Amino acid sequence: MTPTLMQAVDIDTVNAALTQDSKVLAEQFYFFTVAIMWLIHAGFMSYEAGVARRKNVMATALKNILTIAVVTPAFYYFGWVIYGCFQRGFIPTDPWGDSAEAAFCASTIPWGDAMGPNLADNITGVFWAAFLLFSWTTGSILSGAVIERIRLSAYLILAVVLGSIVWILDAAWGWSAGGWLVTDFGFHDAIASGVVHGVAGIFTLGVLLQLGPRIGKYDLKGRMRRFLPHNLHMTLLGLMLIFAGFYGFYAACLVITSTAFPGWLNIYLNPTTLSAITFTITVGFAGGFIGGYFASRGDPFWTVSGGLAGVISVSAGADVYAPSLVFLISAGTAAIVVWVGGVIEQKLRIDDAVGAVAVHGVAGFLGLLWVGIFAAGYPTGVNNVPSSFEGQLIGILTFFPLAFLPGYAIAWLLKKMNLLRVPVEVELEGLDVAEFGQDFYPEHAHAGEKIIDVDGTARSADEISRQAAKGLV
Amino acid sequence: MNTAPDSVDQNGLTDAVAAFFTFGPGFTTGMYVLTVLGIALMALSLIAWVHTENRRLNEAADRLRAANGGATSPTEG
Numbered sequence: 001m002t003p004t005l006m007q008a009v010d011i012d013t014v015n016a017a018l019t020q021d022s023k024v025l026a027e028q029f030y031f032f033t034v035a036i037m038w039l040i041h042a043g044f045m046s047y048e049a050g051v052a053r054r055k056n057v058m059a060t061a062l063k064n065i066l067t068i069a070v071v072t073p074a075f076y077y078f079g080w081v082i083y084g085c086f087q088r089g090f091i092p093t094d095p096w097g098d099s100a101e102a103a104f105c106a107s108t109i110p111w112g113d114a115m116g117p118n119l120a121d122n123i124t125g126v127f128w129a130a131f132l133l134f135s136w137t138t139g140s141i142l143s144g145a146v147i148e149r150i151r152l153s154a155y156l157i158l159a160v161v162l163g164s165i166v167w168i169l170d171a172a173w174g175w176s177a178g179g180w181l182v183t184d185f186g187f188h189d190a191i192a193s194g195v196v197h198g199v200a201g202i203f204t205l206g207v208l209l210q211l212g213p214r215i216g217k218y219d220l221k222g223r224m225r226r227f228l229p230h231n232l233h234m235t236l237l238g239l240m241l242i243f244a245g246f247y248g249f250y251a252a253c254l255v256i257t258s259t260a261f262p263g264w265l266n267i268y269l270n271p272t273t274l275s276a277i278t279f280t281i282t283v284g285f286a287g288g289f290i291g292g293y294f295a296s297r298g299d300p301f302w303t304v305s306g307g308l309a310g311v312i313s314v315s316a317g318a319d320v321y322a323p324s325l326v327f328l329i330s331a332g333t334a335a336i337v338v339w340v341g342g343v344i345e346q347k348l349r350i351d352d353a354v355g356a357v358a359v360h361g362v363a364g365f366l367g368l369l370w371v372g373i374f375a376a377g378y379p380t381g382v383n384n385v386p387s388s389f390e391g392q393l394i395g396i397l398t399f400f401p402l403a404f405l406p407g408y409a410i411a412w413l414l415k416k417m418n419l420l421r422v423p424v425e426v427e428l429e430g431l432d433v434a435e436f437g438q439d440f441y442p443e444h445a446h447a448g449e450k451i452i453d454v455d456g457t458a459r460s461a462d463e464i465s466r467q468a469a470k471g472l473v
Numbered sequence: 474m475n476t477a478p479d480s481v482d483q484n485g486l487t488d489a490v491a492a493f494f495t496f497g498p499g500f501t502t503g504m505y506v507l508t509v510l511g512i513a514l515m516a517l518s519l520i521a522w523v524h525t526e527n528r529r530l531n532e533a534a535d536r537l538r539a540a541n542g543g544a545t546s547p548t549e550g
Contacts, residue, residue: 116496434533
């Protein structure tokens with residue numbers, strides 16, 4: 001007798017099919033967030049190459065591309081296992097234990113079962129790749145600030161440390177369901193205001209303090225010069241690409257659970273929806289543009305950067321904020337960031353070519369603080385520990401030195417070894433000719449550059465080069 | 474789960490090579506060796522980047538100093 005449909009399909013079969021379908025859906029989801037997040041890096045490359053003067057375009061662009069070359073293997077061999085095994089502090093989890101934490105730790109070991117082709121594991125590869133893209137982003141945040149005078153090799157070393165050790169250690173502590181900041185203090189940074197942007201921005205500050213400004217940026221009379229982008233279209237297109245990629249970044253910060261209500265969890269395994277964070281990111285951009293525009297009195301650079309700062313400032317609470325609150329926070333933070341950016345550049349005389357310390361560092365850490373003020377009491381993590389002002393403050397006090405000290409110390413070491421900054425003659429001539437042996441805009445005449453000397457007088461770069469040759473610079 | 478092609482009818486040497494170099498179960502000698510080789514390549518490429526760039530920048534700086542009437546200084550970077 002032919003079985004009926006109900007007889008042939010038992011509940012276990014349906015369950016197995018749903019489980020498999022859910023796994024493949026999750027696999028596809030993260031795969032495509034990774035593809036979208038590549039736009040962030042295309043954007044950073046375009047943005048920074050556009051901001052650079054024409055003599056440094058290729059050096060700037062290639063620096064971004066090579067971030068991928070060095071951070072990827074480092075994150076495969078070190079970064080992911082730091083995330084998996086160091087969630088309780090500096091002492092690693094025993095991967096051979098019986099707990100879920102131990103099993104996750106074991107799955108991140110680069111020579112283990114999960115870190116390669118495995119028919120029983122659809123998720124590790126795509127989840128690892130999503131985190132890797134966050135790592136590239138940290139490198140790109142550093143990259144823009146240090147353009148036109150850092151050595152490529154020095155940048156690559158710093159990017160490896162930031163992208164594969166520093167940020168991922170703070171993510172293990174404060175951006176995972178098992179991290180000690182989460183389980184003990186209810187630390188809440190849902191879409192990585194602090195763990196990605198804040199930490200990368202403050203690491204960058206440490207590097208900039210050692211690197212120093214570009215030649216001609218400041219004089220002894222307290223004046224400064226603004227180096228204008230060589231290609232404004234490229235710069236603005238880059239920022240728009242970054243914004244598009246941010247949607248992938250936001251989505252990748254969620255855990256998809258398509259067969260269980262409500263279908264999505266945040267990184268701490270608390271329920272949320274993709275729709276919730278879509279409100280936040282979209283309104284956050286709008287508020288940020290408004291804050292940036294009015295605080296800078298219409299300055300194009302700070303208007304667009306304000307959008308980025310706005311989104312970063314609401315990312316920590318993106319899963320719980322009301323859109324109107326997002327609008328207010330993002331506009332207010334963008335205005336603060338514009339002001340801080342001015343202080344950093346003009347008062348502190350730190351030459352941050354793209355405002356990374358203010359846009360990412362300040363907005364990122366303020367984003368952590370806003371959660372403590374506006375979303376205190378919200379249950380965070382599998383133990384539902386309430387978020388709090390104190391918990392957020394502990395996170396900030398943990399992350400700040402964790403970010404600043406390695407950047408400052410490694411840049412100091414490279415400087416002592418004379419490996420941090422290009423020679424003065426090369427900086428004046430431009431990095432492209434020295435690094436690649438050619439001018440990449442041969443059809444455009446290389447106009448003699450005027451440099452504002454420390455005494456405030458405008459002199460030609462050639463004249464300063466001649467002085468440098470005689471040891472007078 | 475082992476995805477190495479051990480069920481394919483191949484001669485013994487080919488099987489052994491494939492089993493060593495392709496990703497089967499983790500924690501095997503092949504995976505350890507490949508991991509060490511990968512880390513070595515990563516570290517050596519960074520060191521090579523530092524040396525290559527240092528030499529290139531020194532040469533460029535020397536060329537520019539000479540063009541501007543100064544003495545060359547091969548150790549200065």
